[in-house]
Amino acid sequence: MTWGPAAVALVVLGVLVFALGLAASIALHEVGHLLPAKRFGVKVTQYMVGFGPTVWSRRRGETEYGVKALPLGGYIRMVGMFPPRRGEDPSVVRESSTGIFQTLADDARRLSAEEVGPEDAHRAFWRLPVAKRVVIMLGGPAMNLLIAVVLLGVLTTTIGTALAPTTRVQTVSECVLPATSTATACPADAPPTPAAAAGVLPGDEVVAFDGRPVDGWDALRADIRDAAGRAVPLVVERDGRQVDLTITPIATQVPQLDADGAPVVGDGGAVLTEEAGFVGITPVSERVAQPVTAVPGVVADQVVAVGRVVLTLPLRMVEVAQAAFGSAPRDPEGPIGIVGVGRLSGEFAAIDQFDVTDRVAGLLGVLGGLNVALFVFNLVPLLPLDGGHVAGALWEGLRRQVARLRRRADPGPVDVARAMPVVYVVSGALVVMSLLLLYADIVRPISLLG
Structure with missing residues (x-):
């Protein structure tokens, strides 16, 4: 297909709309964490969209709000994410022990303790009841689910999701x-x-x-x-x-x-x-709008589909590697990176066979599906994902409940810092997967043109 100036302009417009939608989804994900954290009294020192060098920031009260150079995610920084060792004074920074895993855990505790001043000791995240910590960590994924419901709901009830x-x-x-x-x-x-x-x-x-x-x-x-x-x-x-x-x-x-x-x-x-x-x-065949009652089923179908991809992610990534570095075909239903999704958004906007309705429907579907993916992926119970923090809090609540029923002493907070080796392994795996998808989206992209 030959791209004329008008088609190129539409591609750029489609990619721009996707980029803005992605940035908004990330920003609102972090708002989902920020609002309950502040409501429960946790001190939040940073709210950032992106990673890497800071492009722009402004401090409002005790929180610095900003945008960073790499729009590949976001975060809020809450003081006191990791509890001290059981029986230790939180204000005392203990020397690290030997051993790489123990050192990683001790370093995490030390950095966490250094963020908490004496006046903010009662505002540390780890001091919150289990239920409030779960609410904070589920706030981000819940926001993505809400965005997906709105986008897919508009698509389903006004345009239609299927022919x-x-x-x-x-x-x-x-x-x-x-x-x-x-x-x-x-x-x-x-x-x-x-x-x-x-x-x-x-x-x-x-x-x-x-x-x-x-x-x-x-x-x-x-x-x-x-x-x-x-x-x-x-x-x-x-x-x-x-x-x-x-x-x-x-x-x-x-x-x-x-x-x-x-x-x-x-x-x-x-x-x-x-x-x-x-x-x-x-x-x-035309798109047929459906009643509002059909929206939960549409969203649920996408959640199930994304969940299947996540459950088989290692195998899917092997298939992506075989396609990127060999002659195997790229699975159009398999994982796709940000570059690939942006490319599809551009094609939706530019291909002549699609009218304005189809283009709007395509972009709404892409952004709705993106937020479903963010919702599902962040629920994976591994640190540093939100689901890992939720799993730690629920495990702590279960331990305390069992101790209460058995009339034993409170076992105290779960030492999440001990999972730091898992954090580095998962983070490394995410980086490798992101780079592999980036390469595959460039050399063997999934295209609407076949």
């Missing part, structure tokens, strides 16, 4: 061919289809069939199948006026359909057929 057949005619077959025929053109002796013989034209809107108003494509298809061999009246709307026609569906072998309208396949893999009425038309 559905309508009663408007897209094509009219010229002749009748056997169901097993592989011919691409009509033989000279082939009879015309009933629709062609009746004068049905592409673009006609079927209004009534056999004296009854048409209520959707599925109902029309069922009526046609039942009318084999009978001449029935047909009313179509053409150029703003109704045209009366007469059509005689013929009995022919057509694919058997299941309850969902999909062809039924036999044991040998061949599509099963049955004798039914046939006229030779195919419908135009």
